[in-house]
Amino acid sequence: MTRTKLRFGHTELPDEQERALRRAVRLAWWSIGFLVTAVTLVYLVMGSSQAMKAAWVEDLLSFIPPISFLVAVRLAHRRPSERHPYGHHRSVGIGHLVAGTALFAMGAFMVFDSASGLLKAEHPPIGLMEVAGQPVWAGWVMIAAMVYTGVPPVLLGRAKLPLAATLHDRVLYADAKMNKADWMTALGSIVGIAGIGLGLWWADAAAALFISASILHDGVSNLRVATSALMDAQATTVEGDEVDPVVTRMDALLQGLPWVAEARSRARDEGHVLHVESFVVPVDQHAPSLAALREAREAAIELDWRIQDMIVVPAEELPEEFLPGLAAEREQ
Template sequence: MNDLPQADSARRDNYSAEARAASKVTIIGMILDAVLGVIKVIAGAVFHSQALLVDGIHSFSDVASDLVVLGVMRVSRQEPDEDHPYGHQRIETLGTLVLGSILIAVGAALAWENILRLWQGQADIIPGWPVLAAAGLSVVGKEWIYHYTRRVGIQIRSDLIIANAWHSRTDAFSSVIVVVSTLGAMFGLVWLDVVAAIVIAVIIIHIGWKFTWDSVKELVDTSISPEDTEMLKSIARNTDGVRNIHELRSRKMGQDILLDVHLVVRPDISVSEGHQIGVQVASGMREALENIRDINFHIDAENDEELSPTSEELPSRGDIQRTLEKHISDYPTKTRLRLHYLKNKVHLELFLDSDADTLNEAEVHKAMTGYPWFGSVRVWVKNS
């Protein structure tokens, strides 16, 4: 059973609003990255700061990542369709993976280049004071765009936008390192500039790896945390009518959580009551974790993890009906039949319309004993 709500106009409007918000903040960040990148590359080249030059290249990598974000967000925020009934959020995950890979590649190239410079003794030029001004401007600008982007990412529940925010903050961190290394070089520690460039490159690699690894885990359907899993199981166990929960599987699509839940209930309740119990469990879970998008709940009459799987060879309702009519000559035609498939046996309940119908449990039991699938029988007579 599934409690996935149908896509309606409100959801479509929500997807559109989220896409617009993501595009706006990304375009603003991209313009800022481009301006800061030009300033830092020029200042780094003219005033002899390898660290600021690397920092400027880092800003241009932000521009490239912003372009990735714009393209991915446009696609991933589309409403669910026939081919993608759960939505397109996995495209966002793929975009985050690409973004992380870009960061790793850029960081590795910059780190290698500056390690060679340090090894070859090329770190012997003192940076000029404009380097401090360019780095300070970068710190202020990137810290502002970090807070703005992260706030939007949290509001629209987008891992990709949040990842892009942290990408901006690494630029602010790296600019702080430029300030410190430049001051150190001005006081005679000239090699600090190249060392700072290597440190900045390592920061870029680290952030890229985190984004990449988190995306890989999501793409291979890694579950939610053990703490959240146990909390959801506790909610199910404490729901009236649930005897046990013997399986809870989870996976993520972007910020959304998808759940598969197996609930054990009393075997003699109706299908509708079992469904209602599942609805109550789903409601409780949604209250606990608001980003649950879809819950598939399966109602079990017994714990099929501990017992042998139910045999596919057990007879159907039609087969049992014909068997009863075959062995019981005066079998009432209006008898209602209820079946319980438990522990690889079939337990029968027969409901008679009146006590005028001549049928008793002993007669049925004797007729059915020879069948290996037969478990038990109860006969109920409607009061006149």
């Protein structure tokens, strides 16, 4: 039986992206399943340790990116409608914004809470607990729990990163980066617990402050990229730190057409896909035929699977009001 091809809106995914999406969805569900066990385990053993509480809160917040990814992917599948003629691709940006906001808000609160505990010189007690009928220092159980919560996320994060790039999915990318950094949370908690065992009362609060600062940093970086994309910034790579190279490649392709004298494009990130407007100046000001415009658009679309919603606009000259970087480029 033929399997139904996956799509984002009216964009049918190529085989590579389809395989990546199916794998990413499986990894998101695996992440959620693991987090259920991790959150339960840490809650049962955390006691009065601030570092353990911070790690527990971070595990709770780690639910947000995979859930946001699954919801955004489901919405992005919907075809464009009369009310949403551009499709539902912005669901990815909304999911990214929600994740970033939650991380920022909770991180800021936890930094304040952890710093207050450090200034108050709170001494968290870690006593004994019974395991298999034997008294055991509770710190060893906490450390074992942190080892369990620290290893699988790193493996999941390493698996998600290439998929995020293949799908151009920033929610998945943020999830992968958080997963890869979870070892620092686990290590920080272990150091804090060990410090208490060695009589260093401040180690626990310091570890909690370190974890809280990591959460806050994730929130700030994700908020910056998410808000920039939602404000129609020039399309960037999935990391959000440089202009997407597909724009330059598209301009080079259009300028290589025999009837085009100049070409410049502007592209905005709709989520997984790009919305592109390309302005072309015909040679000798001769108006191109409809067939020539169609062929130019089709050639550009073949460059990258994300380019579907694209228009090619003939112009007497490149409009600087719509291409703000053009004037500076000409001055160089």
